[in-house]
Amino acid sequence: MATEVAEHLEVHRHPEPTNFWTKYIFSIDHKVIGIQYIILAIVAVFVGMALSLLVRLRLVWPDKPIEILGTLFPVGAPEGVMTPEFYLAMLTMHGTMMVFMVLTTAPQGGFGNYILPIQIGAADMAFPTLNMLSFWTTFVSFVTLCAAFFVQGGAPIAGWTAYPPLSALDEATIGGYGQDLWLLSIAFFCIGSLLGALNFIVTTLQLRAKGLTMMRLPLTVWTWFVTAILGLLAFGVLLSAGVLLLMDRLGGTSFFIPGGLLVNDIPIDHTGGSPILWQHLFWFFGHPEVYIAILPGMGVTSHILATFARKPVFGYKAMVYAVVAIGALGFVVWGHHMFVSGMSPYSGFVFSVLTMCIGVPSAIKTFNWIGTLWGGKIRFTTPMLYSIGFVSLFVTGGISGIFLGQPSVDLFFHDTYFVVAHFHLIMGVAAIFGMFAGVAFWFPKFFGRMMSEGMGKVHFWLTFLGVYAIFGPMHYLGVIAHPRRYAETTSVDYLGAAGANEIHYFVTMAAMITVTVQCLFLINVVWSLFKGKRVTSDNPWEATTLEWVTATPPAHDNFEGRIPTVNHGPYEFSVPGAPRDYVMQCNAPDAAPARKSGE
Amino acid sequence: MHLTQHLRGSLANKAMGNSTPATLEQPSLVSFSEHQRIDIDTPADGEASGLGNSNPATSDFEALAVHRYKLGVSVGFGGIIMIFAALTSAMVVRSGLSDDWKSFGLPSVLWFSTIALLVSSFTVEKAKRALRNSNENGLRTWLAVTTVLGVAFLVSQWMGWLNLTERGLYLAANPSHSFFYVFTVGHGLHLLGGLLAVGYVTGRVWCGHHWVTRSAAIEAAALYWHFMDVLWLYLFVLLLVWR
Amino acid sequence: MALLLAVLIWIVAVGLAYPFIVDTWPLPDTITEHARQVDAQYRLTLWVTGIIFLLAQLALGYAVFKFGRNRPGAAAHVRGNERWEILWTTAATVLFVGLTFMGYTVWAEARFTESANRAPDEDRTIVEVVGQQFVWNMRYPGADGKFGPTKIELVDDALGNPLGVDRDHPDGKDDIVVPRMAVPVNRQVELQLKSKDVLHNYFVPELRIKLDTVPGITGTLRFTPDKIGTYEIVCSELCGLGHYKMRSFLEVKTQEDYDQWLVAQAEFLEQ
Structure with missing residues (x-):
């Protein structure tokens, strides 16, 4: 008996599950949970893309009957013509689905969950059961959000930012339970994310392998760690705000609803609330949320660029400090979302200076990425292509932030398509490219088979061009002062005169093609799962970090009872005098003769 | 050994x-x-009691687990602090911006709540001492007292809410009441979580279970309990000053 | 592969920047001095960011093209270069923060309404702008220069009193409420922005300014139009299902036309 207990103690953190339910569904294995998060994100991203197509169709053909839509959505699109409220509902759900269920889940909960414990040499996350709880809370949140489509009144129409009083008063919309379900879903999501963030932080702080100092962490781990801290501090605020708004809707309180309102000639029985208060609370969460979405993508990009350029990351320390600086500054710039809300011009100026300061670490990262490529021997694998694409998109999406961060210029661009172009490129598409890169890079470790390079490359070329074709022209819509969230352009004369319709038409076509191309990615994943080339080595990319020394796919406890010791920095490529052009982190201390370990 | x-x-x-x-x-x-590295989450009940504190492997493991659990709870404080910081700033802004804010007398039963919670913080500390001194009887007693005091706190809060509703001060009556309910219910829910944790370890200790993460669980529950105490003191003072 | 990727990055970058350079889709007309200052700041930003953008994309493409796998020799084992890193960190800081400070005066003109040297003109035209789902209503104080009190109970769209102006009150008797805005040219206009229900946003592209109308709060905007014409006022904050069709017009008239228009409106009110 004592033997069994001891073995149990020493070798396994938790016994290997034996039945289907504990192995694949209610698993506490971080690898299974990571895959679950990724599957959730893939489902959500296809729903989100379908919603965006509806939005695009409505913009181009506002009153042309599309028969199939009439059949699919008899209420939202009677006789095939989408109503303006249906348009807004699709827009709201598209934003919510993408920001929360895709951009927050996959980079952190998905890849972070699977890779982080292995990269730091741990057998699992610090709290495996809590990890499972995080995922299933997030799943409940997803189901609750989807339920909003099917209640009377349909999905909410107040946008993903849910500004009250529009989101608080049924009299101002079609009403129904859509907005309540939305808020409930957000509350669940916050709880799931808080638990997840806690787990990531403790895991990174406590379960690192011997010799793995903080300054030897792969940049991926750094970004997941900083993202977790952002999540821990941001989601609590959104939870509070969401609960208050839910009480305004259901409990008759007046946190955000001012007095003396007259909505559609109905006097509203509330007093004294402040709609601006919601905006402060929301954006205090909302801005760090942008970095929650993009930081893991930055980490994956740095990681992959170094691996396939066969060079150490250029300025590793600067990269770490930049990530920390972006995270810290992310908490003091929320006001730049509110330049036009009537805030004090003095605080507007302070927010502006702080916002522009974020441009500095972002610029450092960009230049260091190019510096990493410079002088390398680049291997153009599919994950490398996605990562180079990420850098290009990050520059394009980031540079428009310089316009929007200046209040004087923002007074013109605020709430126009310029903003839509900006945040889609930087937090949407760039982050998604980070995820594409992550899937292609780690797929062989996940499943023991390579993804098809051919399909991957076709997908990259088409998607790279496609996203630029979609979001590039939106800048021009912003220049001609096209306000966002307009169901059609026909009611404002200057839009049509300045050429908005032609641009919209082009964008919609590009969107339809690009969305179709995404099926190729799905086909590639499924095909490679069954027919992909089997990996012949545990380290097919000749990379350096710890996930490449474990079995493929990794064992239940990752390192089969052993824990690697780390002797080297994370990106020891092309070390002069070393036998190969890479030195793995757990190689013997004398494996890199030319230099001491990379600190 | x-x-x-x-x-x-x-x-x-x-x-x-x-x-x-x-x-x-x-x-x-x-x-x-x-x-x-020795890590385990799965409890190994009963049989494992052979592995006493004298076993170096186990005590090594216990020290790690204690550290990990306490670290987890401390990190969690960050999230909870942000929740209540957001609510506090909302209250400051909401009361400052409007002219509809009405003060009201807090239910006097809250003083009893406060005392119960303060005493429970003391008793949970006693339980921790007993654990460190391997005083099993003391551990059982002090944990049980803490659980009872925790229940007493929640009952007392319930009476406080009843008192308000009897006075006709419902959730939506005035923003000052709204915030009172939000703060006390929010704290109550967090404390309920702590109570479940304390109740769980109490129950297992009373049933004579020794499990490998026992001291970690007790230390973490005690830490969380103290935090709930401090949080309540903060909220109580806030509500007294700003009601 | 390397060449293809590099060329693609260059084409995309130049293609994206080209319409900005040749102004394919120009900014709307400007009708205030402030709008022209905003445009100057915008152009300056466009130059600075445009150069950074093109340089970064060209460098990325060049690195991809130049350092492919087939080139001779090993990859350089370079961990960084402090001199370069300090250089571009400093450059980015100076440029980005510098831009903010340069834009400071423009922002101050638009929003620092209380600052001492920007005291409002004595003879400014004051107009109250009230947003509601999904129309704009403008109120002029009439001959007495005073806005009358409003009451929710008096609101009646059918009777032509969408704002609930108390017509029995001496100040409210001559208040003019119209769905279009007219202002005299070359005289300062002060808008008092309000909302009856949800958030809206008063946006005239030619003014280059916008401000939310927040229920419960009065926002103030001042501008001095210097071009006669009719411009569209659109709503730029999501306000519900009719958001896209919530618009009105801003008519900038000569002083005489404006006075006549006011008289006509007042006569209409008499009837």
């Missing part, structure tokens, strides 16, 4: 044997640590 040492060695060998060196690229270059 020797048995465990011996087991360790043989297990390490076994693990090496089980693994597939062929899959490790150039295994000679890969260094693995001799020392195993």
Whole structure:
């Protein structure tokens, strides 16, 4: 008996599950949970893309009957013509689905969950059961959000930012339970994310392998760690705000609803609330949320660029400090979302200076990425292509932030398509490219088979061009002062005169093609799962970090009872005098003769 | 003690044997640590009681687990602090911006709540001391007292809400009441979580269970309990000043 | 592969920047001095960011093209270069923060309404702008220069009193409420922005300013139009299902036309 207990103690953190339910569904294995998060994100991203197509169709053909839509959505699109409220509902759900269920889940909960414990040499996350709880809370949140489509009144129409009083008063919309379900879903999501963030932080702080100092962490781990801290501090605020708004809707309180309102000639029985208060609370969460979405993508990009350029990351320390600086500054710039809300011009100026300061670490990262490529021997694998694409998109999406961060210029661009172009490129598409890169890079470790390079490359070329074709022209819509969230352009004369319709038409076509191309990615994943080339080595990319020394796919406890010791920095490529052009982190201390370990 | 040492060695060998060196690229270059990290979440009840505190492997493991659990709880404080910081700033802004704010007398039963919670913080500390001194009887008693005081706190809060509703001060009556309910219910829910944790360890200790993460669970629950106490003191003062 | 990727990055970058350079889709007309200052700041930003953008994309493409796998020799084992890193960190800081400070005066003109040297003109035209789902209503104080009190109970769209102006009150008797805005040219206009229900946003592209109308709060905007014409006022904050069709017109008239228009409106009110 004592033997069994001891073995149990020493070798396994938790016994290997034996039945289907504990192995694949209610698993506490971080690898299974990571895959679950990724599957959730893939489902959500296809729903989100379908919603965006509806939005695009409505913009181009506002009153042309599309028969199939009439059949699919008899209420939202009677006789095939989408109503303006249906348009807004699709827009709201598209934003919510993408920001929360895709951009927050996959980079952190998905890849972070699977890779982080292995990269730091741990057998699992610090709290495996809590990890499972995080995922299933997030799943409940997803189901609750989807339920909003099917209640009377349909999905909410107040946008993903849910500004009250529009989101608080049924009299101002079609009403129904859509907005309540939305808020409930957000509350669940916050709880799931808080638990997840806690787990990531403790895991990174406590379960690192011997010799793995903080300054030897792969940049991926750094970004997941900083993202977790952002999540821990941001989601609590959104939870509070969401609960208050839910009480305004259901409990008759007046946190955000001012007095003396007259909505559609109905006097509203509330007093004294402040709609601006919601905006402060929301954006205090909302801005760090942008970095929650993009930081893991930055980490994956740095990681992959170094691996396939066969060079150490250029300025590793600067990269770490930049990530920390972006995270810290992310908490003091929320006001730049509110330049036009009537805030004090003095605080507007302070927010502006702080916002522009974020441009500095972002610029450092960009230049260091190019510096990493410079002088390398680049291997153009599919994950490398996605990562180079990420850098290009990050520059394009980031540079428009310089316009929007200046209040004087923002007074013109605020709430126009310029903003839509900006945040889609930087937090949407760039982050998604980070995820594409992550899937292609780690797929062989996940499943023991390579993804098809051919399909991957076709997908990259088409998607790279496609996203630029979609979001590039939106800048021009912003220049001609096209306000966002307009169901059609026909009611404002200057839009049509300045050429908005032609641009919209082009964008919609590009969107339809690009969305179709995404099926190729799905086909590639499924095909490679069954027919992909089997990996012949545990380290097919000749990379350096710890996930490449474990079995493929990794064992239940990752390192089969052993824990690697780390002797080297994370990106020891092309070390002069070393036998190969890479030195793995757990190689013997004398494996890199030319230099001491990379600190 | 020797048995465990011996087991360790043989297990390490076994693990090496089980693994597939062929899959490790150039295994000679890969260094693995001799020392195993010991982590476990699955409780090993009853039978494990043979592994007392005298066992170096177990105490090593316990120290790690205590650290991890306490770290987890402390990190969690960050999230909880942000929740209540957001609500506090909302209250400051909401009361400052409007002219509809009406003060009201807090239910006097809250003073009883406060005292109960303060005393429970003291008793949970006593329980922790008893645990460290391997005083099983003391541990049981003080944990039980803490649980009872925790229940008393929640009952007392309930009476406070009843008192308000009897006075006609419902959730939506005035923003000052709204915030009172939000703060007290929010704290109550967090405390309920702590109470479940304390109740759980109390129950298991009373049933005579020794499980490997026992001290970690008790230390973490105690830490969380103290935090709930401090949080309540903060909220109570806030509500007294700003009601 | 390397060449293809590099060329693609260059084409995309130049293609994206080209319409900005040749102004394919120009900014709307400007009708205030402030709008022209905003445009100057915008152009300056466009130059600075445009150069950084093109340089970064060209460098990325060049690195991809130049350092492919087939080139001779090993990859350089370079961990960084402090001199370069300090250089571009400093450059980015100076440029980005510098831009903010340069834009400071423009922002101050638009929003620092209380600052001492920007005291409002004595003879400014004051107009109250009230947003509601999904129309704009403008109120002029009439001959007495005073806005009358409003009451929710009096609101009646059918009777032509969408704002609930108390017509029995001496100040409210001559208040003019119209769905279009007219202002005299070359005289300062002060808007008092309000909302009856949800958030809206008063946006005239030619003014280059916008401000939310927040229920419960009065926002103030001042501008001095210097071009006669009719411009569209659109809503730029999501306000519900009719958001896209919530618009009105801003008519900038000569002083005489404006006075006549006011008289006509007042006569209409008499009837």
